[in-house]
Amino acid sequence: MPSRRHGIASDLRDRITTGHLKPGDRLPSEAQLAAQYKVSTATLRGALTVLQAEGLVEKLHGKGNFVRRSLRRITYIGGGYARDLHRAPDTALHITVRTTKIRAHGALTALLRVPAGSPLTEFLCLSYEAESPHSLARIYIPHDLAPAAVLNDPRPLEEASARFAALHPASAAVRETVNARLPRPEEASTLRISTALAVLAITRVTADKAIGRVVEAALLVLPGDRAHAVFTTTHAINEGQTER
Amino acid sequence: MPSRRHGIASDLRDRITTGHLKPGDRLPSEAQLAAQYKVSTATLRGALTVLQAEGLVEKLHGKGNFVRRSLRRITYIGGGYARDLHRAPDTALHITVRTTKIRAHGALTALLRVPAGSPLTEFLCLSYEAESPHSLARIYIPHDLAPAAVLNDPRPLEEASARFAALHPASAAVRETVNARLPRPEEASTLRISTALAVLAITRVTADKAIGRVVEAALLVLPGDRAHAVFTTTHAINEGQTER
DNA sequence: CAGTGGTCTAGACCACGCG
């Protein structure tokens, strides 16, 4: 075995997949497991980090380590459609949105193709599933393109970007960039995930081809242990429908 | 600051972005840095892990820690096109392919929609850029769909899936699933990356709609500190071209 | 309060790269 912690991770993984440890079960405390495997707590925590990244184990500070109930609950659907996130149908999802007016700076000026200092509206969206944070989205829209209807939408939001569906232009070009990175400290605390757990970061830029402007930039952060992104494309005869 | 290692990471990050540490520079040894910051080597290594995941620092076992020369050199282009990976134009990319005949098992049967035990051809592709591993791809094709022309392609491969371009059917449905996870130990060693560094894992399934079969499943692994995936979609008037 | 995980320390020992 390449390392002690991978060996322990394999052993615990087997216990989970064979059903000796069932979904929802609490594992023995890290001190107990460390004693069982005769390793230091640091090494044992390394093993748990591996299983956490696989989505098999959920770590809850102060409570314990648990076998995750369902794997891969968050699915981001690519293609720039209004529906961003799908989740298990039997669970409630609610979202908080904080709206702020800011001015373009740093990477935002390049994404939105506006000069530095341009007025923007920022929507900070945090979605919850059963009281536990689920995903984080920061959506930026040039101020002159953010209609009052969106700002004052009275509907209780069902899904994050339902509110923004009206913004999507008739002829749009959507560019989504996906990468894996560690969360910034404040992202880790708002999503209540470990700072050692990678997140799936998606940057989505939507341009209206008719007016030749970027109408929205969305920075999405999904916990890497529970999320994946799906992109589906159909190719017509000898030519694609996705442009570069 | 949320933690000691993030504080140190911020400080080093500033030294890099302000130019006090230039691309290609070797950082002081971890022992020296730990002494400078008056922390243990474990904490200092935590700080370097943060910077490594951001793509700012490259760790080379036995040599040292270096400021990365160019950020985000690997770009996966979504949409199922033949060209999988783009890289800096001034660098040479070469690929090794190992072909094996195997039988469908486990997740492969579900991906390819074939019964367990079906004969498959596996292509294990490892791409290198200037002698350092770059990306890892495992491509599976039902044996009866793998033409001899592909198996015996005489061309020196320029890019991984140029060889497979001929396979792409006229009318294809491509489904790409992206997630962030830790590398398996053998993936970490072949890609020569840390086991603590998340990878971007892309599962691409290509189906030929005409014959209603899955013609290829590709499991791609890209190092998270250097790679991102880009998906571009254009929407026609009031309807999309990406299907679910 | 007691019990849990999260961060950190000050080392030891191993594996790799290079002269």
Add this chain to the structure above:
DNA sequence: GCGTGGTCTAGACCACTGT
């Protein structure tokens, strides 16, 4: 062989959760 990073130890102390 020597210097480097990689893994691991056996603790200490802090932060969070529940009673």
